[in-house]
Amino acid sequence: MTEPSQAASPGIRVDWWCGRLEGLLVRESRKTLSHLQKLFQYPACEGMGPDTVVYRVRWWEPVPANLEGGLFWGLTEIESGQVGDEYFMTHGHFHAKRDRAEYYGTIQGSGMLILMNEKRETRLEEMLPGSLHYIPGGIAHRVANTGVAPLSFWACWPSDAGHDYATIDANGFSARLKNRNGRPTLVPEE
Numbered sequence: 001m002t003e004p005s006q007a008a009s010p011g012i013r014v015d016w017w018c019g020r021l022e023g024l025l026v027r028e029s030r031k032t033l034s035h036l037q038k039l040f041q042y043p044a045c046e047g048m049g050p051d052t053v054v055y056r057v058r059w060w061e062p063v064p065a066n067l068e069g070g071l072f073w074g075l076t077e078i079e080s081g082q083v084g085d086e087y088f089m090t091h092g093h094f095h096a097k098r099d100r101a102e103y104y105g106t107i108q109g110s111g112m113l114i115l116m117n118e119k120r121e122t123r124l125e126e127m128l129p130g131s132l133h134y135i136p137g138g139i140a141h142r143v144a145n146t147g148v149a150p151l152s153f154w155a156c157w158p159s160d161a162g163h164d165y166a167t168i169d170a171n172g173f174s175a176r177l178k179n180r181n182g183r184p185t186l187v188p189e190e
């Protein structure tokens with residue numbers, strides 16, 4: 001009988017309490033107000049500089065991007081804050097390969113997953129610790145932190161999904177999530 005082969009360990013670790021991803025192969029990006037300003041309706045940010053971090057993503061690509069059949073894993077942490085009456089949020093994207101789906105799972109904090117189909121119909125799913133979200137293919141997805149603490153969630157998506165940010169840059173979502181009298185409210189664009 002042959003011994004089972006010992007695959008080389010990539011040494012990636014997840015702290016399942018806070019979701020933090022560690023390891024030499026973990027990549028990181030940060031989005032600041034200067035990166036995101038055009039996404040907000042009233043982009044003036046009183047008391048917040050352009051370098052204010054809105055969110056960070058740490059992720060692991062165990063196979064090359066665009067390879068069919070693989071999976072990526074990531075953690076997004078969105079700070080608590082607002083630009084005007086809109087909550088701090090991710091850029092939002094469709095997958096470049098439209099039929100590619102994704103899972104999100106909330107770890108800490110509270111917020112809203114904003115989902116828009118290609119007919120530009122927008123709906124919300126509430127994100128709370130433990131909530132699990134299946135994002136089907138063809139659905140643009142963005143997360144807003146509606147709480148007073150950072151919101152963190154893990155994501156798992158196909159390695160060949162890619163990201164189409166340009167469609168969101170050009171047309172936005174069909175509705176904005178706003179703080180109306182302390183309540184997150186989806187307000188259709190006029």
Ligand code: S6P
Nearest residue numbers: 057074076090091092093155157
């Ligand atoms: C990737 C997945 C997440 C986001 C992250 C930041 O498909 O949906 O890892 O990349 O939450 O959002 P965005 O819109 O800036 O990529």
Ligand code: ZN
Nearest residue numbers: 095102141157
């Ligand atoms: Zn995605």
